[in-house]
Amino acid sequence: MSQTLAKWMTLFLVVTIMFTPILYYLDTLNRKAVDAVLQQGLKEASIEGYMSNEVVNKMVDTLVNDYNFDEDVIDIAGTTLYTQRKEYIEITITVPRTPVFILNIFNQGSKKLVRKSIIMSEYVG
Amino acid sequence: MGTVLRTFFLVLIWAQIMVMQTNYDSDETATRRLHNGLELAVHDATLQIIPAELTEGKIVFDQDVAEQVLMQTFKENLLLDSTLQPENESFFNNQIKIVYLEYIDHSTRPTGYPFNYYNADYNLLEIVNGPSIVAIVETNSPRHFLGDPPILRQAVVYEYKGPL
Numbered sequence: 001m002s003q004t005l006a007k008w009m010t011l012f013l014v015v016t017i018m019f020t021p022i023l024y025y026l027d028t029l030n031r032k033a034v035d036a037v038l039q040q041g042l043k044e045a046s047i048e049g050y051m052s053n054e055v056v057n058k059m060v061d062t063l064v065n066d067y068n069f070d071e072d073v074i075d076i077a078g079t080t081l082y083t084q085r086k087e088y089i090e091i092t093i094t095v096p097r098t099p100v101f102i103l104n105i106f107n108q109g110s111k112k113l114v115r116k117s118i119i120m121s122e123y124v125g
Numbered sequence: 126m127g128t129v130l131r132t133f134f135l136v137l138i139w140a141q142i143m144v145m146q147t148n149y150d151s152d153e154t155a156t157r158r159l160h161n162g163l164e165l166a167v168h169d170a171t172l173q174i175i176p177a178e179l180t181e182g183k184i185v186f187d188q189d190v191a192e193q194v195l196m197q198t199f200k201e202n203l204l205l206d207s208t209l210q211p212e213n214e215s216f217f218n219n220q221i222k223i224v225y226l227e228y229i230d231h232s233t234r235p236t237g238y239p240f241n242y243y244n245a246d247y248n249l250l251e252i253v254n255g256p257s258i259v260a261i262v263e264t265n266s267p268r269h270f271l272g273d274p275p276i277l278r279q280a281v282v283y284e285y286k287g288p289l
Contacts, residue, residue, distance in 0.1 A: 003128075010132050017139045021146055028150050032157065039161045046168070086172055088198075117161075117202050120169040120194070122286060 012103060019102040026098055033067040034115050038093050041076075042119040045089050049123025051078035059093070069095060083121040092116040144270045152266045152275060158203065158216055159262060160279040166199035167260050167283040174230075174285065183231040184256040184285050191258065192226065199262075211267075218267035224278075225261035229253060230285075242282065249280050256285045 041059040045051045056076050063069040078091035097113045173191040174184055199205065204215035211217040225247065239254040247261055263278040 006128055010128060013132060017135060024146060035157055035161060119165045120172055
C-alpha cells in the first residue's frame with residue numbers, strides 16, 4: 001500500500017518535471033512573439049500617424065499565421081485617432097498566457113500577457 | 126528508500142536546469158526589451174530637429190529636447206523613474222545607464238553621407254545614410270536566481286526620417 005502511494009506521488013512530480021521546461025520555453029517564445037509584433041506595429045503606426053485597421057490586421061495576421069495564436073483571444077488596443085507629429089501613439093497587446101505547469105496544482109502566475117508601448121507619431125498633416 | 130533517493134536527485138537536477146533556463150531567459154528577454162525600448166526612444170529623439178535650420182535644407186537636432194524626449198520614451202516603455210532606476214512593476218532590477226549618446230547631423234558633419242560609422246570604444250560599426258542619433262545603454266541582467274549577472278549592452282543608430 002505505502003509503495004503504491006509513493007509511486008503515485010512520484011508520478012505527479014515526474015510528470016511536472018517532464019513538462020515544465022518545455023512549457024516554460026513556450027511561454028518565453030510567446031512573449032518574444034508578442035514583443036516582436038508590437039515593435040513592428042508601433043513603427044508602422046508611427047508612420048501612418050495612428051493605429052489604423054491595416055496595422056491591427058497585420059499584427060493579428062502575424063500572431064495567428066506565424067505564431068499560432070488563436071484569433072479570438074488576441075486583444076489589441078491603442079490610439080485610433082490621427083496623432084500630430086511628435087505626439088505619442090500607444091499600442092497594447094493582450095493575449096492569454098499558456099500554463100507553465102502541466103498539472104494545475106501550482107501557482108501559474110498571471111493569466112494574461114499584456115505588453116504596452118508608446119512611440120511618437122511621424123505624421124505630418 | 127531507492128525511490129525516495131531517485132526522486133530526490135531527479136528534483137535536484139530539474140531544479141538546477143530550471144535555474145539555468147530562467148536565468149538565460151531573463152538575459153534574453155532583458156536584452157530584447159532593452160534594445161526595443163532604446164530603438165523607440167531614439168526614434169522619438171530623431172524627430173526633434175530645429176525648424177529654422179530645416180528651412181535652409183539642414184537637419185540639425187535640437188539636442189536638449191532630443192535628450193529629454195529620449196529619456197521620456199525610454200522611461201515610459203521600460204517603466205523606469207527619472208534616474209532610470211526601475212520601478213516595481215518593471216522587468217529590470219538594476220539601474221540602466223546611458224553610456225554613450227552622439228548626434229550626427231549637418232552641423233557636425235555637413236556632407237559625406239553615407240559613410241561607415243565606427244565607434245572604437247564600443248566596437249560599433251554601422252552604415253549611416255543621413256543625420257542620425259547613436260545611443261548605447263547598459264545594465265546588469267535582472268536574473269531571478271544567484272549567479273553572476275552579465276552586463277547587457279545595446280546600441281542603436283537611428284536615422285532621421287521625415288520631410289526634408
